[in-house]
Amino acid sequence: MVFDLNILFLLVVFAIGSYVQASTGFAFGLIVISSISALGLAPIEVTAFVVSLLSLMNSIIGLQGGQWRKANFKAILYFSIPCLPATFVGIWLLAFLGENQLNILKIILGVTIVGSSLIMMLQTNLAKKGSSIPVFLLGGLSSGLIGGLFSTFGPPLTYIMYRQPDTLKTIRTTLLLVFAITSIMRLSFVMATQEVSMQTYLLSAIGFPAVVLAALAARYYPIPISVDTMRRCAYGILLASGISLIVQGW
16 A cells, blocks of 8 residues: 555656646756655655656657747757766766765755745846856856756756746746756766666656656646746745755755
């Protein structure tokens, strides 16, 4: 019965994370990592691989039908330049650091996310022009490190993209395309350098139907809310994820 309840819980978490990411462009990794880690259902290395694989599936569905053409390719370029090498460093750190040290990193990351989320929720005016190149480069660097460690590339990228004077569709598409690129890169590196357990593939197989169905539901039955409300929801999700990371690392 416990096993069955765990499976049901995983399906619900995968579905919610997939629907939210398909709607906002991010949050799948944050929701899944936080939920699974909080209940100790799988080691963080296993969860991180599963998140990368299922997040890739979510992004592919969200970018179908030529949606990728609406992305902010300038932002993607400057995000990717430092993000790719930083991800390799993050993966290496995940294998190198002990559990206690990872907990410290979770707390630091959580405090950073909470602080930035509160600032953005209180700040109502968007930037009148796009952020400078160094901002995108710094966002890519920090996202790569975080993504390599926890497979949650979203917080820095989301913080920056939701500050841009772009349409919600452009922001969502840009984030999904970046996550597709980073997921492919992270999966390739892990599979080439580490042995992937059967538990990892089993967990991915369990989540696949829920992720696909939820992503399709978000595409054909989107959340009927305004752009400003969606932005605030995005910051709210970031805030909740930051608090969750602090609790996990404490």
